[in-house]
Amino acid sequence: MIRHIVAWKFAPYAQGATAQQNARILKERLEALAPHIEGLISLRVGLDIGQASHYHAVLESTFVDQAALDAYKVHPEHKQISAFCKNVREDRVAVDYLLPDGQEG
Numbered sequence: 001m002i003r004h005i006v007a008w009k010f011a012p013y014a015q016g017a018t019a020q021q022n023a024r025i026l027k028e029r030l031e032a033l034a035p036h037i038e039g040l041i042s043l044r045v046g047l048d049i050g051q052a053s054h055y056h057a058v059l060e061s062t063f064v065d066q067a068a069l070d071a072y073k074v075h076p077e078h079k080q081i082s083a084f085c086k087n088v089r090e091d092r093v094a095v096d097y098l099l100p101d102g103q104e105g
Contacts, residue, residue, distance in 0.1 A: 001041065001099040002063045004072075005054040012090060014088040023047050023056040023086045029081045030059060037075060039068025057090075062099070069096065 008026065010019035013034040017025065027045040034043040036070065041062040048056050072078055 001039055002066055002069050002096055003099055004059070004061045004063060004094070004096050006059045008057045008085060008089050008095040009055045009091040010030070010057075010088050011090050015084075017088070019056050019088075020047075026057055026085060029084070033075070033077050033081065036077065037062045037068075038073050039071065055093075 008023070010022045012019055014022060024047065027047060030043065030045050034040060037043075041064060042058070043061040045062070046058045048058075061072075063072065
């Protein structure tokens with residue numbers, strides 16, 4: 001299994017919305033996409049609750065294998081979400097790593 005983690009820092013104001021509003025839009029869109037992704041085991045999107053945090057949202061997802069993660073990245077709906085993010089973010093960091101066999105958590 002592969003864990004895919006992404007964090008976003010949004011512009012203070014972009015496309016008519018605040019950073020916090022754009023983070024909520026991202027969360028809703030990713031969660032709506034999840035049931036349509038084959039090979040996706042779990043997907044969670046968290047919104048920052050801190051006062052001085054550098055990032056506004058984080059995605060934690062688990063895929064059955066690299067092929068499933070690769071398919072997710074080119075899924076048409078994911079590409080639309082990615083385009084939205086590119087227009088409203090200031091920064092993005094990501095990490096993918098292998099989980100030991102039998103371990104999801």
